[in-house]
Amino acid sequence: MNLVSLKKSRKKPAVGDVFVFQLIFEPEQYRFGMVISTTAVFSSFKNVILVYIYDHLGKGKEDYPDFAAKRLLIPPEGINTLGWSRGFFETVAHLDLEKHQEYKFPQHHFRGVARRDIYYDEFNKEVKNPVEPIGNRGLGNYRVIEDAVCDKLGYTLSTD
Numbered sequence: 342m343n344l345v346s347l348k349k350s351r352k353k354p355a356v357g358d359v360f361v362f363q364l365i366f367e368p369e370q371y372r373f374g375m376v377i378s379t380t381a382v383f384s385s386f387k388n389v390i391l392v393y394i395y396d397h398l399g400k401g402k403e404d405y406p407d408f409a410a411k412r413l414l415i416p417p418e419g420i421n422t423l424g425w426s427r428g429f430f431e432t433v434a435h436l437d438l439e440k441h442q443e444y445k446f447p448q449h450h451f452r453g454v455a456r457r458d459i460y461y462d463e464f465n466k467e468v469k470n471p472v473e474p475i476g477n478r479g480l481g482n483y484r485v486i487e488d489a490v491c492d493k494l495g496y497t498l499s500t501d
Contacts, residue, residue: 342365342487342499342501343364343365343366343487343491343496343497343498343499344362344363344364344365344429344483344487345362345363345364345365345429346427346428346429347361347362347363347428347429347430347431348428348431349425349426349427349428350425350426350428350431350432351426352425352432353379353422353425354376354379354390354422354425354430354432355376355379355435356376356377356378356379356438357375357376357435357436357437357438358375358376358432358434358435359373359374359375359405359432359433359434359435359436360373360374360375360376360424360425360430360431360432360433361373361374361399361402361430361431361433362374362424362429362430362431362483362486364487364490364491364496366491366494366496367398369400370398370399370400371398371399371400371401371402371404372394372395372397372398372399372414372490373394373395373397373399373405373406374392374393374394374395374430374486375392375393375395375408375436375444376390376391376392377391377392377393377417377438377445377449378390378391378449378463379391381419381449381463381464382463382464382465383419383451383461383463383465383478383479383480384454384465384478386419386480389419389420389421389463389480390419390420390421390422391417391418391419391449391463392417392418392419392420392486393411393413393417394413394414394415394418394486394489394490395408395412395413395414396412396413396414397412397414402431402433403433403434405434408436408441408444409441409443409444411444411445411446413474414490414493414494415476415486415489415490415493416473416474416475416476416477417446417449417451417474417476418476418477418481418485418486418489419451419463419476419478419479419480419481420480420481420482420483420485420486421480421481421482423482423483424482424483424486427483429483429487430483446472446474448462448472449462449463449476450462450468450471450472450475450476451463451475451476451477451478452471452475452476452477452478453478454477454478454479460475461478484499487499
């Protein structure tokens with residue numbers, strides 16, 4: 342496991358929640374994410390949590406990225422709540438995304454899992470002309486985030 346255990350939470354993530362996670366390769370520093378939607382639909386999975394993971398390494402839990410710049414480390418991901426309930430994601434702030442529409446991309450597109458040449462939006466509607474950043478349509482969890490971030494940064498992937 343390349344993620345550090347931070348703080349377990351039974352509270353369901355809400356739209357606008359800012360969360361941190363920590364990799365063992367980056368001690369005393371934090372990576373940031375934000376919950377963009379809790380109602381995404383990926384195939385038969387409903388109420389998928391759509392998150393952004395920012396290309397920002399903070400020196401503390403309050404060293405937030407520039408959310409309006411939308412500089413993502415990886416494309417948007419659809420995940421479940423295990424990252425929070427197992428303590429790998431810790432919510433540190435909440436932003437009103439209704440007041441800050443500039444923090445979100447106007448649309449989100451995802452590549453199909455079985456057919457990589459078919460694209461969908463976050464409401465399970467097929468899209469003919471997808472717009473970057475394009476994520477994967479599979480339902481993930483904290484391990485998908487961990488693997489994608491480690492792969493992007495060139496860190497060893499966890500085998501446990």
